[in-house]
Amino acid sequence: xxxxxxxxxxxxxxxIQAEADLVAQVLALPVADFTLEADYFLVPSMQLGAQxxxxxxxxVLLVVEREHGMVVATEMLDPYPGLDVLWQALPxxxxxxxxxxxxxxxxxxxxSELLLMLLQPLKQMGVKLRQRGRLPALDEAKDALLNxxxxx
Numbered sequence: 001x002x003x004x005x006x007x008x009x010x011x012x013x014x015x016i017q018a019e020a021d022l023v024a025q026v027l028a029l030p031v032a033d034f035t036l037e038a039d040y041f042l043v044p045s046m047q048l049g050a051q052x053x054x055x056x057x058x059x060v061l062l063v064v065e066r067e068h069g070m071v072v073a074t075e076m077l078d079p080y081p082g083l084d085v086l087w088q089a090l091p092x093x094x095x096x097x098x099x100x101x102x103x104x105x106x107x108x109x110x111x112s113e114l115l116l117m118l119l120q121p122l123k124q125m126g127v128k129l130r131q132r133g134r135l136p137a138l139d140e141a142k143d144a145l146l147n148x149x150x151x152x
Contacts, residue, residue: 017088018121022095026125032103035066037138038119039111040077040090043149059086062142063097066109069137073097074145090118111135 043058059077064070075093079086098104107128110116116131123129 018095019092022092022099023121023125025099026095026104029098029101029104031106031126034103034105035107035109036063036072036105037066037109037135038063038094038115039135039138039142040115040118041142043146060145061090061093061097062138062145063094064135064138064141066135066137069140071141072101087114087118090115091121094119094122109135111138 038061040059040061043060057079059079061073061075061077062071063073063075065072075097077086077090077093104125105127107130108119108122109130109132110119111131111133113131116129119129
């Protein structure tokens, strides 16, 4: 058994391959004047993997509509085989979330610099990305999610 360290956070945009069919679906959406809040975080109380495997902590991409606080998506992400692979998959995960919506948001506010960097392909689709420390709708949804997971 070996301890695995987290890979360093990328300091420059990663080579991200957006899936062409997802891009086409997102580009077909009309743009509407609303904002999403998004965050990506570790949930230590959510362990993944079979009982005979080394436990892995789950990661979550949480997306909330800002004005009404409606949770748009709670995507559970497995860090196996590594965080670098998860980070490269995250933009396509967000594209999949957007394909479920009736319209493309004009703006997405994110908390972390990492998520801001990973979602850069959305800027080419006309979505404004902004990093903000305070995301009130998302924080409320995140607190509810973490409280639910802790009770399990």
